[in-house]
């Protein structure tokens with residue numbers, strides 16, 4: 120990003136909005152496309168339907184999907200907005216009606232937004248193809264499903280009622296949550312992982328996912344850790360979208376969790392030392408991401424949770440020095456015996472935690488920032504008519520992301536190394552595979 124000389128804001132250069140939806144068939148081909156090349160690449164990214172007027176951040180844009188399809192040596196491209204319910208409402212009204220996460224708000228300042236806590240589902244963060252469904256994902260709500268051949272939006276995807284439509288909050292009382300459907304809902308992360316079927320095991324591939332919800336908590340208030348605790352609903356779906364596993368993992372305090380790690384037996388969440396005070400959001404003054412703060416005096420917590428609650432494996436939390444982790448590259452298990460490591464605890468005695476043989480160590484490669492990049496300073500300020508402040512945005516000041524390897528000893532130790540090359544992992548998890556979608560002809 121430092122070297123993109125023509126980029127001065129989230130609305131210029133490579134970030135500039137695309138205002139056309141195109142369908143182009145039979146692109147000119149130079150040379151010959153190998154006959155075996157058959158399928159479609161798809162990409163989803165933020166693209167604001169309305170040119171930004173007030174405060175704006177890149178991540179607020181409406182989802183736009185681009186598809187590049189190859190079949191029988193012919194190439195076709197198409198792009199389309201993800202037509203969420205909120206998008207269609209705004210398109211019909213001709214103006215921004217909904218609040219967003221990072222900066223965008225309806226015009227009128229706090230007077231327009233006071234007490235309105237509903238967010239627009241922008242469906243802009245990721246796209247996956249699993250179990251026959253092409254889904255656009257946004258972590259604070261439910262996915263939108265598209266028709267692969269046309270990119271036509273088919274509607275909100277609740278996975279046969281598993282996900283209740285609504286916002287990523289919970290009262291902590293299931294009956295109350297159900298009564299508040301539409302406001303309180305079950306979100307789905309934008310970064311689920313496909314766990315490839317294991318040799319000798321039945322069941323095929325699985326989609327491992329979670330939904331993050333902030334839980335209003337009197338206990339949290341009393342303990343001085345803010346207004347919220349957190350709930351992470353862990354899901355595993357088979358290729359027919361049946362729910363193979365679903366259970367809530369409760370964490371103390373607010374957790375800004377955007378991604379996670381899946382290994383053969385565990386999932387891992389990094390809980391950054393962040394807090395969230397919603398007061399100015401409820402008052403209509405600022406949006407949620409602008410109100411997240413970072414406390415470098417607290418450690419980052421790594422929660423190691425067994426995928427199978429009945430496996431007998433323990434859930435545990437390890438602390439690492441304060442840092443901010445937004446994304447992970449991979450994770451896998453490495454057996455202590457196989458790796459030649461000594462068995463036994465830190466002092467050479469018995470292990471302090473029960474672990475199964477062959478999975479004493481988890482290896483995680485993560486993208487790490489030394490501190491939280493406050494969204495408020497990276498958001499175009501309101502009333503920036505002459506774009507002066509916009510042009511003052513210093514992309515060079517964005518903290519450096521560093522690929523970092525964490526080796527987590529399940530006997531309750533953790534070591535951290537930076538900039539390591541990553542070896543082949545013994546068990547495969549992957550982000551997405553988008554082969555064999557139908558090309559349009």
Ligand SMILES: [Fe+2]
Nearest residue numbers: 309310377446
């Ligand atoms: Fe992401």
